[in-house]
Amino acid sequence: MTTLTRRPALLRWLFIAPALIYMAAFFGYPLVRNLLMSFQHYTPTTYFTGEAPFNGLDNWRAVLADPLFTDALWHTALFTAGSLLGQFTIGLALAVFFSRRFRLAGLVRAVLLLPWLVPMVVSAVVWRRILDQEHGVLNTFLQAVGLTDGGVPWLSSPSVALLSAVLVNIWIGIPFNMVILYGGLQEIPRELYEAAALDGARPWRAFRSLTLPMLRPVITVVLVLGFMSTVKILDLILALTAGGPADATQTLGTVTYQLSFLRLDFGQGAVVGTVLILVSAVFAVLYLRANRADFGKGK
Amino acid sequence: MLPTPARRLRGAWNTAAALLILAVLLFPVYWMLNTALQPASGIAVDWFPSDPGLTSFRLALESQGRSMLTSLAVALGAVAVCLALAAPAAYGLAQSALRGGRSVVFTTLITQMVPGIVIANALYSAYAELGLVNSYLGLILADASLGLPFSIVLLRAFMVSLPGEVIEAALVDGANRFTAFVRIVLPMSRNALITAGLFTFLFAWSDFMFALTLNTTDDVKPVTLGIYQFVGAHVSDWGAVMATAVLSAVPAAVLLVVAQKYIAAGIAGGSVK
Numbered sequence: 364m365t366t367l368t369r370r371p372a373l374l375r376w377l378f379i380a381p382a383l384i385y386m387a388a389f390f391g392y393p394l395v396r397n398l399l400m401s402f403q404h405y406t407p408t409t410y411f412t413g414e415a416p417f418n419g420l421d422n423w424r425a426v427l428a429d430p431l432f433t434d435a436l437w438h439t440a441l442f443t444a445g446s447l448l449g450q451f452t453i454g455l456a457l458a459v460f461f462s463r464r465f466r467l468a469g470l471v472r473a474v475l476l477l478p479w480l481v482p483m484v485v486s487a488v489v490w491r492r493i494l495d496q497e498h499g500v501l502n503t504f505l506q507a508v509g510l511t512d513g514g515v516p517w518l519s520s521p522s523v524a525l526l527s528a529v530l531v532n533i534w535i536g537i538p539f540n541m542v543i544l545y546g547g548l549q550e551i552p553r554e555l556y557e558a559a560a561l562d563g564a565r566p567w568r569a570f571r572s573l574t575l576p577m578l579r580p581v582i583t584v585v586l587v588l589g590f591m592s593t594v595k596i597l598d599l600i601l602a603l604t605a606g607g608p609a610d611a612t613q614t615l616g617t618v619t620y621q622l623s624f625l626r627l628d629f630g631q632g633a634v635v636g637t638v639l640i641l642v643s644a645v646f647a648v649l650y651l652r653a654n655r656a657d658f659g660k661g662k
Numbered sequence: 663m664l665p666t667p668a669r670r671l672r673g674a675w676n677t678a679a680a681l682l683i684l685a686v687l688l689f690p691v692y693w694m695l696n697t698a699l700q701p702a703s704g705i706a707v708d709w710f711p712s713d714p715g716l717t718s719f720r721l722a723l724e725s726q727g728r729s730m731l732t733s734l735a736v737a738l739g740a741v742a743v744c745l746a747l748a749a750p751a752a753y754g755l756a757q758s759a760l761r762g763g764r765s766v767v768f769t770t771l772i773t774q775m776v777p778g779i780v781i782a783n784a785l786y787s788a789y790a791e792l793g794l795v796n797s798y799l800g801l802i803l804a805d806a807s808l809g810l811p812f813s814i815v816l817l818r819a820f821m822v823s824l825p826g827e828v829i830e831a832a833l834v835d836g837a838n839r840f841t842a843f844v845r846i847v848l849p850m851s852r853n854a855l856i857t858a859g860l861f862t863f864l865f866a867w868s869d870f871m872f873a874l875t876l877n878t879t880d881d882v883k884p885v886t887l888g889i890y891q892f893v894g895a896h897v898s899d900w901g902a903v904m905a906t907a908v909l910s911a912v913p914a915a916v917l918l919v920v921a922q923k924y925i926a927a928g929i930a931g932g933s934v935k
Contacts, residue, residue: 372761374839378754379766382747382814389807390773393784400784410790457683465676471684473922477691480914480925482868484886485907488893489694492900500693500707537687542929595777598870602890619779624875629787636780647775651768 394640400633407627418630426634431610431618435635439614439642442529443593449533450589451582454540459570461541462548472545479538487602490531494518494603521611524604528612532599540585547581548574587650594642615639694911698722698904707900718901719909726906729888732798733867733910736884739802740866741859744809748858752817753847756824767818774811781807782875789876796881804872809862816861816928820854821847857924860917867913885910 401422403415426432461472478486493499494517502514517527551574559569575582597616600606606613606621613621615635623632697707701717755763785804786795794800824847832842848855873887883891889906917925 375754375757375760378750378843379763382751382810383766385747385806385810386769386773389781389785389804389810390776392788393781394776396784396788397780400787405787409787460676460683461680463676465673465680467677467680471680473918473926474684475687476925477688477911477914477918480864480918481691481911482870482886482914484868484870484890485910486690488889488903489690489907491893492697492904493690493693498707534687534690539929542926546929591775595779597779598886601870601874602893616777616779619783620875623783623786629783632783636777636783639777640780643775643777647772650775651771 397633397636397640400630401637403630403633405628405630405633409629415630422628422630422634426622426631431613432635434610435613435615435618436638438525438612439594439616441525442532442596442612442614443590445526445529446532446536446593447586447589449529450536450540451586453533453537454585455544457537457541458544458548459574461545472541475541476538478535482598483535483596484598484602486535487531487599490534491518491603494527494531518604519608521609524608524611528600528603531603532593532596535599536589536593540589543585543588544578544581547578550581551577584650587646590646591643591650594646595639615642691911694904694907697900698908701901718899718905721899721902722905722909725892725902726885726888726909729883729885730909732882733884733886736798736801736805736882737863737866739798740805740809741862743802743806744813744862745855745859747806748810748813748817749848749851749855750843752814752821753843755814755818756821767815770811770814778808778871779875782871785872786875794876796877796879798882800876801872801882801884804876805866805869806862808865808869809858812865813858813862816858817851817854820851824850853924853927856921857928860921860924861928864913864917867910 400415402417402419404418404421405415409415457475461468493501496502496514496516496519499514499517501517502511505511505515516523518524555573555577556569559573564572595616596614597620600612600614600617601620604612606617615638619632619635619639621632622635623629626632696709696711698718699711699714699716700707701715751766754760755766757763781804789795789800794803828850829842829846832846833839837845867884868886869884870886870890873882873884874890877883877887885906889903889910892903892906
């Protein structure tokens with residue numbers, strides 16, 4: 364590591380302090396406040412009286428007894444697992460494909476980033492139109508080629524809506540997975556493949572015994588980052604289904620929003636938020652473990 | 663190696679496959695544009711805009727033009743706040759042997775994992791007490807948090823590799839620490855600053871959650887919130903909704919064309935969204 368000149372530690376901390384204070388206010392404070400609020404009776408009356416009395420485990424009991432919470436937990440698990448599986452598999456396949464050298468490869472790879480850069484709520488609105496049961500172009504297409512008779516109720520049937528949300532989120536996440544995995548693939552020395560080919564390894568064998576092991580650190584980072592961003596998704600679901608139909612797409616994120624900002628029971632919202640933090644914290648530990656290798660290299 | 667006919671053929675097949683993948687994955691983007699270009703297309707939409715018109719875009723600008731300006735102002739404000747905090751912090755952290763520096767970098771990484779809705783939950787009550795609900799300043803400060811950890815990590819990784827001798831020389835010539843930072847470190851970090859700024863802009867421009875939760879009136883309404891409400895209210899006029907969608911995707915498209923190299927650098931530099 365190069366040093367940017369030695370200087371008194373105090374002076375350096377002056378450079379760091381503003382960012383630290385800001386992070387304390389915008390990340391640290393919400394974490395603590397959220398935990399406290401989960402034990403408080405925090406409702407619209409609070410804004411008149413200014414009082415939010417502590418009510419022990421009342422909020423926790425109420426939320427945990429609500430079947431909506433259990434459903435949301437389950438939906439979140441399905442949504443996250445399904446999204447990661449789809450994004451990662453397709454992202455990896457595309458990364459491998461675009462590692463070949465052919466005309467326009469770089470250009471097409473760049474343009475494929477677009478879905479990831481467009482605001483998520485905008486993508487969700489566009490998909491809501493595409494998935495419309497009667498006028499959506501997906502059903503028009505499926506019927507035209509004879510794959511379905513009637514329109515599939517993509518967003519209006521409780522048994523299909525969560526799957527639709529997963530499909531849309533896979534679409535959103537493919538570019539990110541592809542770009543990071545593509546970067547990882549470029550780091551693998553080409554000679555290894557030549558050596559493997561000399562040893563008579565067929566492409567699939569080379570992929571399994573060479574590519575996947577060499578790519579493992581990158582795979583870990585991609586999956587953990589994907590988990591972190593998927594588990595808390597709100598925009599996509601609100602704009603696509605608003606948690607419906609019949610709460611079929613409620614997740615921990617949407618329930619937190621609903622309890623706090625629609626039912627205005629911030630204490631109960633804080634309970635679900637705290638559960639969301641706990642789930643994220645488990646994976647934060649994994650992330651830091653995955654990142655430790657980078658720190659070692661003095662990055 | 664000279665391209666043999668077989669090799670060339672395989673290349674052509676690959677290009678064809680790539681274009682097919684592109685067509686499938688970008689179909690929603692095409693459909694957004696196609697719907698926007700077919701005015702009064704309440705229900706039936708043709709596969710191609712045979713008779714394209716800009717009526718929908720006029721409607722979109724009329725109803726959402728103000729929101730787009732709000733988004734622009736908020737996103738630029740967030741970039742300013744974020745870079746003003748991140749650049750000095752990254753500089754301070756880029757130097758070795760700072761006691762506690764490593765834990766700050768760790769903390770920075772962890773903050774990227776705090777769910778936004780949790781932040782909004784606590785921030786709302788704090789904002790209510792401070793009078794920051796429905797204010798540009800409140801939204802700018804909240805949106806700056808979307809890019810800050812990312813910017814610190816990215817800028818620090820860049821500044822670590824700056825040659826210390828140049829700054830050393832400036833200090834010998836009588837510059838103080840702060841002027842050395844402003845006159846030498848910042849200009850040398852230009853590309854990394856642009857990358858961090860672009861991503862912060864995109865994060866803030868895309869923000870929906872803070873826009874939704876920290877605003878109870880229409881005083882401060884970014885375009886993400888605008889299109890969300892638009893869908894609720896005017897779901898019959900999909901042409902105008904899609905035109906708004908197209909307009910709100912413009913920054914992404916522009917950056918993809920103009921700033922491709924920075925986008926690639928940002929994603930490679932440990933990007934998180």
